[in-house]
Amino acid sequence: MAIGDLLSKARKRQGMTQEDLAADVNYSREAIAKYETGARNMPKELYQEVTQSVDDPQFYFETWEAVSGVVSIPYFDGDYIDQHPASMHYLVRKETAEALEQLNTICWVKPANVRTADEREEMKKVLMEVLDAAASMINLVACICKEYRFSMKDIFRAWNVSMKIRKFNK
Numbered sequence: 230m231a232i233g234d235l236l237s238k239a240r241k242r243q244g245m246t247q248e249d250l251a252a253d254v255n256y257s258r259e260a261i262a263k264y265e266t267g268a269r270n271m272p273k274e275l276y277q278e279v280t281q282s283v284d285d286p287q288f289y290f291e292t293w294e295a296v297s298g299v300v301s302i303p304y305f306d307g308d309y310i311d312q313h314p315a316s317m318h319y320l321v322r323k324e325t326a327e328a329l330e331q332l333n334t335i336c337w338v339k340p341a342n343v344r345t346a347d348e349r350e351e352m353k354k355v356l357m358e359v360l361d362a363a364a365s366m367i368n369l370v371a372c373i374c375k376e377y378r379f380s381m382k383d384i385f386r387a388w389n390v391s392m393k394i395r396k397f398n399k
Contacts, residue, residue: 232271233265233266233271234267235288235292235295236261236265236271236279236288239285239291240265242287243285245283247261247262250279250283273296276292276296279292284382286304286371286372286375287304287306287371287375290303290304290371302363302364302367302368305364305368314372314373317365317368317369317372318369320368320369321366321369324361324364324365325362325365328358328359328362331355331359332358334351334355335351335352
């Protein structure tokens with residue numbers, strides 16, 4: 230789906246008009262309309278500003294994928310996903326347990342350069358389980374933000390500050 234169409238849906242989910250968005254990002258309503266209809270491609274440098282202005286959990290996932298390509302966490306909206314927080318909590322517990330189980334099967338003291346092809350494949354399986362767990366957790370954050378009408382942008386800002394305080398990043 231084109232980024233303009235995703236923007237239109239996200240803006241509507243948040244109850245924003247094209248005028249509201251245009252005022253927030255300092256672009257004309259007409260430019261926003263052209264981005265949404267696909268008449269004009271939205272410049273990549275505008276993605277961050279638009280995404281933060283709309284502040285829609287699903288749209289964060291969609292723009293992450295659009296900007297980074299394959300390296301992103303998908304938004305869970307498949308047929309087997311129930312977006313209720315209790316269901317998402319269950320999914321997080323299930324995926325995390327599977328990831329921890331896989332993490333315990335690996336010998337962590339053996340250097341990567343001496344691992345056999347089979348051991349390298351096992352490491353890939355571990356990574357898949359870890360990604361499943363991470364994706365379920367980030368989707369739970371999005372689900373709760375949506376349910377409680379929290380700003381995902383504000384939640385991540387506060388979290389990033391806590392990461393710096395704990396010296397996890399600079």
